Amino acid sequence: MKTLKQSWAEPYKIKMVELLKMTTQSHRRKAMSEAGFNTFLLKSEDVYIDLLTDSGTSAMSDHQWAGMMMGDEAYAGSRNFYHLEEVVKNIYGYKYLVPTHQGRGAENILSKILIKKGDIIPGNMYFTTTRLHQELAGGKFEDIIIDEAHDPENEFPFKGNVDLEKLEKLIKKYGAKRIPYVSMATSVNMAGGQPISLKNLKDLRALTKKHGIRVIHDMTRVAENAHFIQQREKGYEHKSIREIVKEINSYTDGATMSAKKDALVNIGGFLALNDWDVFEEARNMVVVYEGLHTYGGLAGRDMEAMAIGILESVNDNHIHARVGQVIYLGEKMIEYGVPIVKPIGGHGIFLDAKKFLPHIPQDQFPAQTLAAEVYLDSGVRTMERGVVSAGRKANGENYYPKLELVRFTIPRRVYTQAHMDVIAESVANVYGRRNKIKGMKMVYEPKYLRFFQARFEKLK
Numbered sequence: 229m230k231t232l233k234q235s236w237a238e239p240y241k242i243k244m245v246e247l248l249k250m251t252t253q254s255h256r257r258k259a260m261s262e263a264g265f266n267t268f269l270l271k272s273e274d275v276y277i278d279l280l281t282d283s284g285t286s287a288m289s290d291h292q293w294a295g296m297m298m299g300d301e302a303y304a305g306s307r308n309f310y311h312l313e314e315v316v317k318n319i320y321g322y323k324y325l326v327p328t329h330q331g332r333g334a335e336n337i338l339s340k341i342l343i344k345k346g347d348i349i350p351g352n353m354y355f356t357t358t359r360l361h362q363e364l365a366g367g368k369f370e371d372i373i374i375d376e377a378h379d380p381e382n383e384f385p386f387k388g389n390v391d392l393e394k395l396e397k398l399i400k401k402y403g404a405k406r407i408p409y410v411s412m413a414t415s416v417n418m419a420g421g422q423p424i425s426l427k428n429l430k431d432l433r434a435l436t437k438k439h440g441i442r443v444i445h446d447m448t449r450v451a452e453n454a455h456f457i458q459q460r461e462k463g464y465e466h467k468s469i470r471e472i473v474k475e476i477n478s479y480t481d482g483a484t485m486s487a488k489k490d491a492l493v494n495i496g497g498f499l500a501l502n503d504w505d506v507f508e509e510a511r512n513m514v515v516v517y518e519g520l521h522t523y524g525g526l527a528g529r530d531m532e533a534m535a536i537g538i539l540e541s542v543n544d545n546h547i548h549a550r551v552g553q554v555i556y557l558g559e560k561m562i563e564y565g566v567p568i569v570k571p572i573g574g575h576g577i578f579l580d581a582k583k584f585l586p587h588i589p590q591d592q593f594p595a596q597t598l599a600a601e602v603y604l605d606s607g608v609r610t611m612e613r614g615v616v617s618a619g620r621k622a623n624g625e626n627y628y629p630k631l632e633l634v635r636f637t638i639p640r641r642v643y644t645q646a647h648m649d650v651i652a653e654s655v656a657n658v659y660g661r662r663n664k665i666k667g668m669k670m671v672y673e674p675k676y677l678r679f680f681q682a683r684f685e686k687l688k
């Protein structure tokens with residue numbers, strides 16, 4: 229029987245450490261100014277605790293490192309590919325695998341195959357690279373996530389759910405023929421790492437099946453979503469993460485995966501499919517953009533580390549500790565009175581910058597400003613997920629997302645509870661002097677995915 233309170237602890241011990249550089253305020257001021265007040269442009273050496281992303285930043289296990297030594301670096305037919313293929317089949321339940329160098333490689337291929345000019349792609353909130361590939365292929369993304377997802381304070385337990393009425397309206401308006409698939413993500417990143425429920429997914433499956441529309445799953449953080457289903461959805465409390473992951477996937481036709489997150493590797497991804505015809509085309513296209521269909525831009529050793537990482541990622545103790553650490557940090561921030569997205573998500577804490585800095589209008593980039601201020605305070609690097617990340621529409625106008633957030637993304641198996649304390653204290657410091665903080669203007673804007681390389685100046 230489960231006790232009411234069950235503390236988590238890391239299901240591993242530390243065998244090797246990487247020393248961190250502590251910096252002074254004046255050093256950080258210079259570094260931030262040289263980086264154009266964009267945390268993506270900071271040098272990693274100037275960062276103390278790096279919460280820019282959970283992508284490719286996880287610590288690999290000794291098993292994974294041992295697997296790296298077992299790399300079969302043949303150009304074709306590497307044994308590591310076959311191992312990965314078997315793991316993807318067994319753990320995720322998809323029939324066919326096309327490896328890619330990372331998630332966006334899979335998104336590119338899938339979008340080129342399934343999307344025609346003028347198509348509509350409904351999804352449970354956009355993700356930056358996913359939507360861009362859909363647009364580059366001639367499609368238009370339509371947000372069909374439930375309204376609760378756009379409200380940082382709404383504590384609905386499954387804010388990643390699809391609003392089926394919104395989807396039905398789109399089907400009525402455009403016709404099912406113009407909708408090649410529904411782009412469904414688990415642990416919705418831009419909403420704050422919010423899960424979709426299995427009930428909602430089953431309903432989505434029933435509706436799309438009626439209209440002959442595919443469901444394509446962005447399964448980048450599927451195991452973290454499975455954890456929330458286990459914790460919150462009736463009937464799943466005694467199911468393992470592995471079982472829940474498999475069930476989620478069973479209601480979808482294929483998936484794009486950035487293995488740099490859930491799957492605990494520093495590089496890698498794939499496209500997984502159940503439909504032979506789409507697979508055939510993808511297997512052909514991958515040779516154009518990534519590499520041969522048995523390596524897709526990866527070394528044999530990368531595929532081996534990924535296969536082992538996938539197995540480790542669906543371990544219940546691993547996920548419990550991983551999400552437990554994120555929740556620990558979020559609860560600390562709440563104790564300090566700092567406004568964050570609730571419920572706390574799976575891969576990071578998202579500060580509500582509109583509420584944190586209500587005096588800064590959205591076109592003066594409150595989240596970008598706040599990310600810079602946290603770095604200046606303590607050397608903790610975070611990232612903007614607001615108006616800068618949202619970019620511009622095809623007609624050149626800015627998207628103005630309701631959510632204007634700063635993401636504190638927690639790499640897996642990397643930082644300790646003491647680091648979490650230091651991070652929360654730094655945010656509390658910045659919160660204490662929030663009224664004195666001024667916004668910024670953008671002085672350089674690249675054409676694609678501007679958040680990566682844009683530069684800013686502080687307003688006087």
Ligand code: PLI
Pocket residue numbers: 280281282283330331332333355357358413417446448485486487488496497
């Ligand atoms: O960074 P990639 O190309 O391996 O994966 C792209 C990608 C696709 N879907 C989702 C939900 C992501 O979160 C994602 C990448 N995310 C990054 C880099 C992040 O920092 O969240």
